[in-house]
Amino acid sequence: LLPLLLTIAAAGCWGLGNMVGKAAGRIDMLGFVVWSALIPPIPLLLASLLLDGPGAIPLALSHLTIKGIGSIAFMAYIATLFGFGAWAWLLSRYNTGQVAPFALFVPVAGIAGAALFLGEAITEVEIIGSVLVFGGLLINVFGPRLRRRKPA
Known part of the structure; x- marks a missing residue:
């Protein structure tokens, strides 16, 4: 607890x-x-x-x-x-809603840094989780723009 x-x-x-x-x-x-x-x-x-x-x-x-x-x-x-x-x-300088989602990238950067600088092995679960987080960030950042461009 x-x-x-x-x-x-x-x-x-x-x-x-x-x-x-x-x-x-x-x-x-x-x-x-x-x-x-x-x-x-x-x-x-x-x-x-x-x-x-x-x-x-x-x-x-x-x-x-x-x-x-x-x-x-x-x-x-x-x-x-x-x-x-x-x-x-x-x-x-930016709206909190635009910046805050990038905090989700911190664990992904930590996993990558541990592998790069400390030689730690990245597991399959960590790769899948990182891809999901990165995909979610891409949707969050670029999704509204893509929806606006889509013809009715």
């Missing part, structure tokens, strides 16, 4: 963040994302100290690998700065 509740809470927080980004309007979204990134480390550090104890942080730092550094760099620069910056920029 706890993982389900945390997932629902995360979705709610993401929705609230989208509403704040949309309400901010046409501002420098990269700066917006950078400044907003200053807040999460505080509660995360407190949670780590509370749940894992103060010795966990030096232990984790002493076992840091190049793969771990690469993961941190990816999360900081690609996922956060580029991903959230581009997402917030799109939300500030």
